[in-house]
Amino acid sequence: MSRFRIAALTSAVLTGLTVASVALASSQFTQSADVKLTATKAKASSGFKVAIKSSDPGEPGGKPRALKTLTITLPSATKFNFKSKALKLCTASETEIKGTGGAACPAKSKLGTGAAQANGFPAIALLQLNATAYAGNGNIIIVLRGSTGLVLVLHGVVSANKVTTSLPPLALAGVPLVVTGLTLNVNKIGSGKTAFITAGKCTGGKFKVKSSFVYQTGAPLTLASSSKCK
Secondary structure: OOHHHHHHHHHHHHOOOOOOOOOOOOOOOEEEEEEEEOOOOOOOEOOEEEEEEEEOOOOHHHOOOOEEEEEEEOOOOOEEOOOOOOOOOOOOOHHHHHHHOOOOOOHHHEEEEEEEEEEEOOOEEEEEEEEEEEEOOOEEEEEEEEOOOOEEEEEEEEEOOEEEEEOOOEEEOOEEEEEEEEEEEEOOOOOHHHOOEEOOOOEOOEEEEEEEEEEOOOOEEEEEEEEEOO
């Protein structure tokens, strides 16, 4: 596909993401989720690592069903401290964040980085995106940026030990766009009373995490992952 065509499609997205129909999954649909705390002890300052991926070779272009919400439940008693003096919250509007690709957020609000992939078949089969996480007011702001200027802004709303991220149905020039993968490393920030994240309970030598997916079709799926602790 020519650079002109890609740029035109990106421009269509930036003028507004639209509601789009989504396909049902085939029997070959797969979803993986691996979420780990970086701490090795309960009550210690921690970051976390996320790696999620979906695929469906049985669908045209390998496009899997689209995600509606993802709720990551970290070990019980895990705490987030948005008032930490080790942070400065990003209070920019979504329009400002999208327009600047995240540059409107202060440097001290940056939590970590990663990458994402999206499937826009048949317009664009694979989009590679950079991911940057910032601390918002009670939420983790995830900015996804493509090389052609595409910017998506997601919000992981924090409630106790849960982080819930919602994705509306997305379309690229009228073609459904599905985010198929995300790797994100949220850094350990602060310590003691200034820790942004304090690890919760270590159960049986493991920090246990649940990743609960709800797709645009309404179908639910819950996967478990863990990391060693003591």
